[in-house]
Amino acid sequence: xxxxxxxxxxxxxxxxxxxxxxxxxxxxxxxxxxxxxxxxxxxxxxxxxxxxxxxxxxxxxxxxxxxxxxxxxxxxxxxxxxxxxx
Numbered sequence: 490x491x492x493x494x495x496x497x498x499x500x501x502x503x504x505x506x507x508x509x510x511x512x513x514x515x516x517x518x519x520x521x522x523x524x525x526x527x528x529x530x531x532x533x534x535x536x537x538x539x540x541x542x543x544x545x546x547x548x549x550x551x552x553x554x555x556x557x558x559x560x561x562x563x564x565x566x567x568x569x570x571x572x573x574x575x
Contacts, residue, residue: 500525520564524556 507523514521528536528549536549545553561567 500529520566522557522560524553527552527556 504525507525511521511523531548531552534540536546536552538544538546
């Protein structure tokens with residue numbers, strides 16, 4: 490989480506910045522994961538360390554971990570990486 494939710498359809502204020510990163514990755518064939526939709530399903534206040542400290546708390550880190558796990562499993566990236574190790 491880079492910043493608090495801005496509201497509206499764009500989600501977080503960091504949405505635009507991530508779209509640029511996602512586009513740059515896509516141009517280079519680099520897979521990327523956007524956890525924003527998962528964050529938007531939870532009240533923003535429940536993702537911060539304290540009300541005035543907007544750093545990501547344990548719940549936010551868990552969301553990223555779970556989304557990363559699902560993404561790696563569904564994308565096949567993890568399976569391909571493991572195959573290379575054999």
